[in-house]
Amino acid sequence: MEPFHTHTGILAPIPRANIDTDAIIPKQFLKRIERSGFGSFLFYDWRFQSDGTPIPDFVLNQAPYSSASILVAGPNFGCGSSREHAPWALLDYGFHVIIASSFADIFYNNCFKNGVLPITLPETDVEALLAQAQAQPGFTATVDLREQTVTTASGQSVHFAVDPYRKMCLLEGLDDIGLTLRHAAQIDEYEKTAPFAVAHA
Amino acid sequence: MARPQTLIDKIWDAHVVREQAGEPTLLYIDLHLVHEVTSPQAFEGLRTSGRKVRRPDLTYATVDHNVPTTDRALPITDPISKQQIDTLRANCEAFGIPLADIHSRDQGVVHVIGPELGLTLPGKTIVCGDSHTSTHGAFGALAFGIGTSEVEHVLATECLQQTRPKTMEVFVFGQLPSGVTAKDLILGLIAKYGTAFGTGYVIEYRGPAIVALSMEERMTVCNMSIEAGARAGLIAPDDTTFAYLQGRRHAPQGADFEAAKQRWRQLCTDADAAFDARIEFDAQTLVPQVTWGTSPGMGADVTGRVPDPAQMADPVARRSAELALAYMGLTAGTPMQEIRIDRVFIGSCTNGRIEDLRAAAKVVQGKTIASHVKAMVVPGSHLVKEQAEREGLHDIFVQAGFEWREPGCSMCLAMNPDVLAPGERCASTSNRNFEGRQGRDGRTHLVSPAMAAAAAIAGHFVDTRQLA
């Protein structure tokens, strides 16, 4: 996983509540055997007509929003099924940060496992970001994970909370696996007895 | 004296590799079951980071979710299903993982084959990229479902980062009345306490009604712990457990088995150990269950009626019930036994084992399914299928008009060609009745195998207690 320190990018506003993982990545795309390549299907039913032609009204079909990397959305983002394809699709499209006033639990966890930073801000701050991003296409912000701040191009800065353990993992670019492997010696030690493990042929 | 502990805590403590304040616990995993749908990206992740599978000898794979249940000699027609199956085969070869492949005698639904091969043992931590991994808790194992990143994590490290779960005792007193099954017990529990009573907990099922259950019945109960919101459910191992395990292929053999048994006997909740929560349930008054809605908690006694949303005080419950009745095409007040069905599915990791097929066959014997019903039996595994055929159960089913299929998940999730048509109503022995679960606009009623079989014969739901 790439370390995450700071990130500057264009904000894409999707001012809807309860954006579910079915909307993020519809189920017809779940049969792929890769983790990559889901970006073209991100928000598929909102982005494309059934014949595959883009829907011009949708924000990600409009420049410069189409090259946004920070998504700002309504509350309860990522509800629905546990599919990890949702953060995969967001990251593959180019989103590194998702800002909302609340997130569904499993989606929130899945983001950290994939190097995407979900930021929870008070409703009023999210509303302000949505308004600015809508009023000024190409409006940017910088996210500093170490300082736990979001600073907009217009100079306002807000602080956000994040679990220290998860923060450390992201800062060091450690996926959980990398982190666990640091304790390989302890795993080796455990395996010397491993009272309930029974190797099969 | 040591502090009294619950079984859940004992298993947890025996698997702590590392514990550090401010960090999740590193928990050792004894058995990792793998299937074709949630694993390809995990293996891809290992490849891109140049990692190996730490313990292929604690990992075991099979194909179940996507496999066709018709003639296996024919090629798989869905190219995407075929690709997922081929990919698992290639990954197992590359990483040295044993695989019960589509033509293997050991193939079957992952939660059916784990126990029958003796892979599932008391005290183990068991994971699989599938939420019904809770099934294995029937043996006194701590078994739960994980996501694809966690599948990769376990493949690479044989560990998981976890926080200690809260513990809940579900105490079932009395005994199941005759004609009432383990499926009715778990459906009844969820109907009474809702689909979220177990959220955040691991459940230990206890009490005389639980102790009296066979291993397969215990699996049915633990299987649906996830429908109660719990990540895992378990039952302390006892002589019933040991008798089931003795002689299973991957279980300890001979003197090793006797030694293991002594260790397994320690796996119980100490007297006076405290659970974080406790509920009680009376088995005695239980009646065969049928779900009427689109959540496993929307269940009723077979002697009851479809509920009236207007009578529901809670506005959220009322709205959900209204939507469910609209989707299910049901009218409030309809007696459950007047609901006519079109399809019957007997199978899945909840009810696809030999005892389930025996119970269904007993109802079906010498009868014929209703002329408007299409019914199928999908054994949970090849070994179940072989056993059933040795006992002549397949003849009973086929003569009655059932289709007798090859093992797999089949119409439990309808990822393979076994799908309900829009509007079709199905009596199903599986575990989820969500909208679209068995096919777009298909209508699922969850029942026990005997109830499903009886519905196939009558063409509508009937009270199986009256059949004896």
Ligand code: SF4
């Ligand atoms: S039978 Fe159904 S619930 Fe069980 S593993 Fe297969 S799809 Fe999941």
